[in-house]
Amino acid sequence: MTRIVIAAALGAATLLSACADRPAGSAATGASFGAATASNVIGQAAYAYADRRLVAMSDKFRAEAPDTVTFDFDKAVLDADARRALDAQAAWLKAHPKVRMRIYGHADKVGSEAYNDRLGLRRARAVVRYLVSKGVERNRLDAVESRGEREPVVPTEERERRNRRAVTEVAGFERGYVGDPMDGKRALLGYKEYTFDRIEFAKATSTAGGG
Template identity: 55%
Template sequence: MISATHRPARKTTVARLMSGAAAASLVMALTACDAPILDGGRELGWQLDEDGHFGEATRNNIGFHTGELQYGEILAERFAAEVPTTINFAFNSATLDEEARAVLRQQARFIRHFPEVRFSVYGHTDLVGSRAYNQRLGLRRARAAVDFLVSQGVERSRLEALVSLGETSPIVATEERERRNRRTVTEVTGFVQSHPLVLDGEYARIIYRAYQGVSSD
């Protein structure tokens, strides 16, 4: 039989052990908060940033509620309807011929008319040659188009994304030489965030602005 004089000591020991266990549990819980929750071996939410666009989901959500995305799509459709968006190239070349220059002049007039808007130029090739070489060639074509647009008075800062898709997005699925695949495409990217009309959310005033284009110089 354990004497009464020893019971408090035992209770103190048990209490200490319990306190130690509780502390260990707390440490484990806090550590677990820092550990990633995995989905198939990857952190939850990884697909929201799969292409390296951190915060893209949040931006898209904001853009939807402010109307930026909607008006951006409308303006993109208007640009494609009123101006030729595509130029073509000779085989294995990034040189602009006169036909390409005429199209780019039309694009430049439209772009200058909408200083609140950003654009991208995508470079493409046909399927002749290696993928790595075609990637570089597509970028050279995109840069040639952008340089010409800048020479026509377009701010380079609004032509923000030079992108080469190389041979990955052909119009005609053939491994032979195909002029229609050797191209650049200019597209509306979005709005210049520092512009006063954009800050005020007056996207409608931008996209419905009167514009009279001409087919050639």
Template identity: 50%
Template structure:
């Protein structure tokens, strides 16, 4: 019995020592300080907090909501095709017009497919569709540097869950992804001025018009 307990204790100690190595998350959680620089998510947390404190994240969300509300962000494709039809080009013309109003803002284009075909093929097809949208937006004067990334989800995120052909799943979606870091207006933290730029301009124009009318009336009197 004594030998049994000694063997069990030895095995337990060996298991514990094997588990408590520097790379083990439990070891790191107990024995390393919070926020240590070898934490791969630490930089992401800092960036997130900085964006919250500066207001950038909230304004990015506000701008993304406005884009989705004011513009059709989705274009659809025929089966097994990455060609843009007339309706898709018309939608992208409206997207490009909206995007040109905000030169400080970056966008992502996400490609999707229906479930017909293999996963690998559909990822490639989704990529081709996203590439086609990016190329068209560039032809309408949008800089490639502002189209931050082109992402393909293939068939993994269907709008309509079905194994068959479904046009609504064969799509791309354009979304606001962030601000251009080098832009001086953004660095100054004036995100609200970007988001509400045309509202301010329209209000200023009306104020100026009222002033002119007022002076005309004064002259006539």
């Protein structure tokens, strides 16, 4: 009985040693975790650069569409310039259907802080309503938030149009998004590497014998 326990322990140690340089569930651990590992390999390959991709998409949005609209004093009405800017935003969003956005409303420092918080929210909501009216799905606009007078572009206590604004930012991607074609190729390469390992493992075990 003792010899059997020792043999089992040595076998386990050998298996662990063989697996030391491999991820859990890879070829060396056998086929029982194959499906889960395949999913993990694909997922890790596709999402490894999620933060970098988000920054790149934010830069792309700002380069290709105006991200800010401004308002008249004490107003949340979109003028012709604001509507043109939002038309460009809506077109960009339709061309990038997996991107989610967040809208921030702002005010200048004239008036009370509480009032300016409410005014900033009205401005953000005006932007959302307009984008939706142009065919952008409401569920892609993650949050509508007021920053009130707390983040001025121009530090002044006086009226300042540049502070009376709403800003649209890239917030993230829809569930299931894997990015551009290069990300898809990266995932495919990961999957091919995984399946190659499994084939080699199967060949090795089929010729190793046993009793």
